[in-house]
Amino acid sequence: MAAASAPRDVTSYGIGLAAPLALFFLAFFVAPLVQLFILSLHNDSAGTLWGFGQYIHFLSDPFSLSVLGSTLLLGAEVTALCLVLGFPIAWLYHRVGSRAQTLIILIVLLPLLTSVVVRTFAWIVILGRQGIVNSTLLSIGAIDTPIRLLYTQFGVVVALAQVQMPLMTLPLITALGRIDMNLEDASCSLGAGSWRTFWKVVLPLSLPGVIAGCTLTYAAAITAFITQSLVGGGQMLFMPMYLYQQASTLQNWPFASAISIIFLLAVLAVVTVFGMLGQLSRGYGGA
């Protein structure tokens, strides 16, 4: 290689290219976040007295903590349901012909192409007293009076799982696609049954995708204000609605800011746990 013009190191990029986006984030994301934090450090709703009163109020109030707890639990339930339902779809994707693959991708992506509001309204129609579920159960004689599905925890979990499903399925499809099919054949030829192959080979190798999918689904599910309030109704309080109530109806911005900061930290904590699991799984993934 000629020494006259040493080739540029192609593995490094000028940091300047990232500057526009970085500036954009700084101005429109970091700055408002700092402002939010400053606002939360006020004890009165007018924002004149400094102090940690709002945080103490939230953290010493069993009711507020129960709202936080039920929101985090809701996220866990939705994520678990998405994983259980999404994994087989992703698995199937790599075992069918290309025509069927297109169909699966279309079905997975279709929810993303319609608005969340529309999807949520569809669930109201499905779960209502005269909805598809109730009228089917009534007609086959399984129940005498319509059962309450709408405005229940069950309804919210199911609706959110459908709404957020693509966020789980797409990373799983990618992760499963990276697994060498020969590994499964090898496992089988060495005497492992299908379940054992799944537990010992497929699942560990797909862990990076599982963790990416879980993180995305979890974060989207607990912050899904529209679906939570339309399917859950006014008596089931989750963090987004709690925040809205304080900020919008009661004009108590410092408390609302404190709620957002606490919520943000709680979500970050959960995402960090997922991230740590991802680190652990790297041992498998790289194998």
Next chain:
Amino acid sequence: MMINRRSLLTTALTLGAMKAFPGLSYAQARPLVFATFTGSWEEAHKAVLVPAFRKANADASIVLDPMLSVDQIAKVNAARANPPIDVMLHDPGPALVAIGQDLVEPYPVEKSTYYKDLITEAQEPMGPAPFFQVVGLTYNPDTVKTAPTSWADLWKPEFKGRVGITNLNSTLGTGWLVEVARMHGGSEANVDPGFKALEALKPNLAAVAANPGALATLFQQGQIDISPGNFNAIQILKARGVPVEFVAPKEGAIAFKTTIHVVKNSPNRDLAFKLIEAALSPEVQTTLMNSPYLIVPTNSKVPMGGEIARVLAKDTAELKKKFVFQDWKKINEQRSAWIERFNREIKI
């Protein structure tokens, strides 16, 4: 004049910038900005109030910027010296917040032609009420054969699992709870009896909606058959073919004043006053009272007609007798405590 590539480009860029940021071209005089509510209110104001205002004021330019009350307050609060809004529209709760935060000017009552014609309840010196919102009982006539007559009917055993209410985030939910408290000996200062009654209503509750709009969906889906509801919202549903009827309960329909305010430090103070005058005028109020808007007028010179005369009141005297007005100053004092209590106690 020489036209070269550079000057052409500069001109094009300037024109483009003016198009993209209209604020540049209106640096000195911007059009009157009226923050109305979204949805049916915006439609009604665009179709009736704006043309009437422009006709009376030599086609003065006006912009409708529909947003929620809280957003109006936040926007004006963020730029008090040079507010981006000239005229605000508020429900009773937020109106008191806006007045309390010193965001609105007193209405120039002595200059006004129509203020003295408003019924007394609508005469608010910090911003008059051009319309009322009315809350009564809503029911599905297909499933509820005998029309309800009282708020107390919601507690009837036959409505087990069929009643819908909203939480206290909305003006409707809060006002309704105060009325229920009043029925059981309470008042704006004491809603304790109201909460006790809510406890007894639980077996009947099919849904606690997050907002009044969601109630409409629940009627459409047959999830609920009876609920407190807003007169205007019900008329819109009815026009779309949903089987709903509105009835004023014998305790009186709850009337909320929707008040209209001149924003403090508005650069368009005179036009703002003229827009509000147009909103108070009998001409505009008469048009808005008729189908399809059915907005309850506050000017006593407007003769009641149509659906409003049939369902609500034939004239101002009857309106005063049949409507219940609430003391929102008192309600606002304790509203946050009530919301907290509702959050804790009402789980179905």
